[in-house]
Amino acid sequence: MSARSHTRRDPAESSGVEIQLPWWAIALPAVAFAALLLLILNPVDAHAAGSEPVVTHLLERVQETVQRMAL
Numbered sequence: 001m002s003a004r005s006h007t008r009r010d011p012a013e014s015s016g017v018e019i020q021l022p023w024w025a026i027a028l029p030a031v032a033f034a035a036l037l038l039l040i041l042n043p044v045d046a047h048a049a050g051s052e053p054v055v056t057h058l059l060e061r062v063q064e065t066v067q068r069m070a071l
Contacts, residue, residue, distance in 0.1 A: 040061055041054065 041058065
């Protein structure tokens, strides 16, 4: 009696895996990023710093954070 031989599938055929994410998997990180960005910029101080550019203010905050982390 002869044993059956198993045929292998072509690896190119089985590697086509599709991953579908729900809409909130993209929306939640985007909303969280926007909320954290607003917290960093602190919109309460926006009226007091009318002549100072927002980019300069943001870079100063980043520099302060990096200096605190280095300690």
